Structure formats: C-alpha cells, structure tokens
Amino acid sequence: MPMPPHNRRVSRAAVAAVGAAGLIALGAAPAAFGDETAPELVIGGIEPIGGVKPGSSFDLPVTVANKGTEAAEKVWVSYSVTRGLDFAEVPSNCRVQQVPSYDEMPERWIAVCAFDQVVEPGVVYTPEKPLGVKALDRALNDELRVRVEDVDPGADENGTPPVAGTAPAVKLVEEQAGGEGSARFVDVPVTSVNTADYQVTGAALKGSVGDTVTMKVKFTNAGPAWVLTKEGEPLVRVMITPPAGTSVVKPHGFCEAEGEAYACGTSQRSVNEGGRETYTFELKIDKQVAGAKGSVALSTEARPFDPDKANDRADITLDVTDGGASGSSGSSGSTGSSTNGSDGSAGGSSSAGDDGTTTNGGNLAETGSSATPAIMGAAAAAVVTGAGTLLIVRRRRARSLN
Incomplete structure (x- = not known):
C-alpha cells in the first residue's frame, strides 16, 4: 500500500492508547x-x-x-x-x-x-x-x-x-x-543505539527541445539499521524539483505537486536496511535554459538516527543538445550519492519503489497530482486546397489512473 506524504491511511491493524510512561x-x-x-x-x-x-x-x-x-x-x-x-x-x-x-x-x-x-x-x-x-x-x-x-x-x-x-x-x-x-x-x-543513513541519488538528463525524457531518482536507506516509523509520526518525504525549461508529463504514482517541486512519499511506514524507492518521472524539454539544474532532497524533519547530512541532496542535471524536436525519448543516468544495498519489492506496480520490505503484493495506487496535463503530440497543420482553411489536430494525453 503506497504511503503518500500527506493523509497516510491508518493501518487496519493499528489501535492504541498511549500511557504516560510510554507504555x-x-x-x-x-x-x-x-x-x-x-x-x-x-x-x-x-x-x-x-x-x-x-x-x-x-x-x-x-x-x-x-x-x-x-x-x-x-x-x-x-x-x-x-x-x-x-x-x-x-x-x-x-x-x-x-x-x-x-x-x-x-x-x-x-x-x-x-x-x-x-x-x-x-x-x-x-x-x-x-x-x-x-x-x-x-x-x-x-x-x-x-x-x-x-x-x-x-x-x-x-x-x-x-x-x-x-x-x-x-x-x-x-x-x-x-x-x-x-x-x-x-x-x-x-x-x-544505532544509526541509519538516509540518502538520495540524482540524475543526468540529455535530449533536444521537444523530447520527452525519463527521469529516475532514488531514495535509499544505506543502514545499518532498518527504520520503523511509529504511528502518527511523519514519514520522510523526498522533494524533487525538475530542471528549468522542462514540464512534467507524468509524475511518479505517489508524488504530489507542491509549487515547483514534487513531494514524494514512501511505500511503507518502515524502510529496511538497503531498501530503496525509485521515483520515475516523464519530462518534456520545452526550451534550452543555460545551466538548468534540478534537485532531489530529503525533507527537513529531525532524524536523530541519521547524522550524515552530506548525502541528503543531489543534483538533477540537463544537457540540451542543439536542434529542434526529434520526437525521440532521451535517456537518464544517475549522479549524486551511491546507493549500496540490495533491492526489495515494494509492490506490484511498475512504478513501485523498492523499500526492502515484504508487502502484500498489491498494485500501488497512484495518489494523483495537481500537475497540468501536457500536450504530448505536436500540432499538425494542413492547408486544405481551395478552401484556405487551417486544420489543427491536437492530441491530448489521457491521464493514467493506476
């Protein structure tokens, strides 16, 4: 069951009354x-x-x-x-x-x-x-x-x-x-008495103006400890800001738009040692912006178990090549901190992140986002002979619901 950054569903197994001594x-x-x-x-x-x-x-x-x-x-x-x-x-x-x-x-x-x-x-x-x-x-x-x-x-x-x-x-x-x-x-x-190193990995994107490219960034718990979040406590959020000059065609399933960034949740309330989430976005390169650079960063709530803050942020770079739209899909590489540890399944959806836990195997439902639908096809214009009429064909992408 995916865990969005807000309004996390209460577990069916959770009932609690907290005593003064913490019992x-x-x-x-x-x-x-x-x-x-x-x-x-x-x-x-x-x-x-x-x-x-x-x-x-x-x-x-x-x-x-x-x-x-x-x-x-x-x-x-x-x-x-x-x-x-x-x-x-x-x-x-x-x-x-x-x-x-x-x-x-x-x-x-x-x-x-x-x-x-x-x-x-x-x-x-x-x-x-x-x-x-x-x-x-x-x-x-x-x-x-x-x-x-x-x-x-x-x-x-x-x-x-x-x-x-x-x-x-x-x-x-x-x-x-x-x-x-x-x-x-x-x-x-x-x-x-233990620690867990939360870290993120960025991406290196490349393409021409008009291309749609795939961006993959990662959140990893490098251990040595696993982390179980108590009921009611905030989960870590991964804040993803795409590079300038791009627009989001399709965000990851459990990421929500917050201004120019996207706040992404985790698939469970626990993250195993070596467990990770991979967030996949489809971006359209709208124009070339010199030095365009985005970022992926962990949210800023206190994490006393994670003393290493140097790997809490990584860059998302964009190399726009010369030329107009080619209609091809660009590639994305990885940059930033390393992500050692084995992957585990976080669900049955193709957009699921790997959190290192064993789950119920159901599809991860998309929580939705407020991103503006993007026009994927280029407008095609043809002058009809003798009539002087301009016919404009537009294809609008239907929003995918998982």
Whole structure:
C-alpha cells in the first residue's frame, strides 16, 4: 500500500492508547478482582526498553494474573517482536514462526508459549525463566507485543510453519501480588543505539527541445539499521524539483505537486536496511535554459538516527543538445550519492519503489497530482486546397489512473 506524504491511511491493524510512561495498553480495562464470573487474564510486569546495543540480549519479565472468579485451566502467552529483534533461547513449550509484512504491519517473529497448569483467581504468576530477546545489527526502533489468553491463539496463517523451541520447558510460578497488569495485551517500544543513513541519488538528463525524457531518482536507506516509523509520526518525504525549461508529463504514482517541486512519499511506514524507492518521472524539454539544474532532497524533519547530512541532496542535471524536436525519448543516468544495498519489492506496480520490505503484493495506487496535463503530440497543420482553411489536430494525453 503506497504511503503518500500527506493523509497516510491508518493501518487496519493499528489501535492504541498511549500511557504516560510510554507504555501502550490495548484492550478494555477489566473489572476488579472477583467481579467476573469467568477467567479474566491480564498481562503486566513489562516496561519500555531502551539503550539496547545491537548484538546484545535482554530478558522479558512478564506477569500473568486472573481477575475473574473462575480458574483458567491452561494459559498461552504470546510474544511478538519486529524484525530488528529475535528470540534467543526458546523453551520447548513454546513455538516460533516468522511472519512477513502484510496489511501495513511490519515483518515480525512470534513466540507462543503454552502453560498447561491452572491459573487461580487473585493470584499473580510469572514464568520461572523469562524469555530472552536479542537485538540484531539492524535494530533501532522496534516494537514488542505481549498477550495472554485462555485458549490457543493458533498460528498466523501468513507466517512460516511454527517450530518448537529446544531449550528446557518452563512453567509459571506464583509471584507477590501487586505486579498484575490491566489489559489482555500490551505493546511496548524497544529502542536500540544505532544509526541509519538516509540518502538520495540524482540524475543526468540529455535530449533536444521537444523530447520527452525519463527521469529516475532514488531514495535509499544505506543502514545499518532498518527504520520503523511509529504511528502518527511523519514519514520522510523526498522533494524533487525538475530542471528549468522542462514540464512534467507524468509524475511518479505517489508524488504530489507542491509549487515547483514534487513531494514524494514512501511505500511503507518502515524502510529496511538497503531498501530503496525509485521515483520515475516523464519530462518534456520545452526550451534550452543555460545551466538548468534540478534537485532531489530529503525533507527537513529531525532524524536523530541519521547524522550524515552530506548525502541528503543531489543534483538533477540537463544537457540540451542543439536542434529542434526529434520526437525521440532521451535517456537518464544517475549522479549524486551511491546507493549500496540490495533491492526489495515494494509492490506490484511498475512504478513501485523498492523499500526492502515484504508487502502484500498489491498494485500501488497512484495518489494523483495537481500537475497540468501536457500536450504530448505536436500540432499538425494542413492547408486544405481551395478552401484556405487551417486544420489543427491536437492530441491530448489521457491521464493514467493506476
């Protein structure tokens, strides 16, 4: 699903209520102990995690409590971490699967641990050994979700087949009261000390007056970290200004005109390390302008994870050759910063950028632009013999809708 620079669609998977400590608690608040007539499990004991170093590991201490009046005969605790994290030692009573990105949710790992024991009302429990998590080299801003249920949640049908852990099984043990949570599942941020180098690549265009040329410029995350933008936070925008003397015949699918420039979004709210977007424009060379030069540049919002600003802007040059319109399509080359890293698919459209994530494979819909439709065909005039009438034929390009 393409992400335009404005009015980004809210994810179907996103529901949130932000706590004062930065902990996001999801789900309705349960009643006090003893007010329910069935098991009512809640999760707690986990706080936001920060200052993690890539390559290191940390534990996830959680508590499970039953706020109902009936005992739960068996419970399942699920842990979900985004792609900058992975599980370390997984007990044999847990199963793990990898789930690719879909429905605008990022790629993640899920571990579901089954505890075949009774959870009594009014008692707080904790796993006798907390589940371990390791931060990968690409870790930066990740998300962790923990959930408790009294029925088996099953596997995510979009993920790989679940695999049982190999470490010794663990069980729940009683803990002192007071550590119980207030919701069936919670989300917490996990922040690592890492960087990601956002950079852009320009283009070198060449053609004659009247030619239509293809311009391709790129945005790349050179890593080492992937970047997951939190819901509600602005995505990076790529500002593209075509060279003077040209007009835009067709902009890229999710770029919008802003004055003389175009603001281009990204296809997902996350950008993998090595991931990139390629923005393709069709430009008509209207006239020769000495020293004409455009630019591609990153928007100016703060990006503390990206200290290198030298590659945030690149030139778009235009070499206009002598002669009139030839009707041929000029070529475009690349200039500016390097774009190391492998490409990944960002969608099924031919105009899609490569963001390095696995997506749902749908076509990227064009968000539209306010660019004035350009006349592609040259007017042809013929004097009709004996009548002295001038017939003017114009062909107007129909606007493409993806």
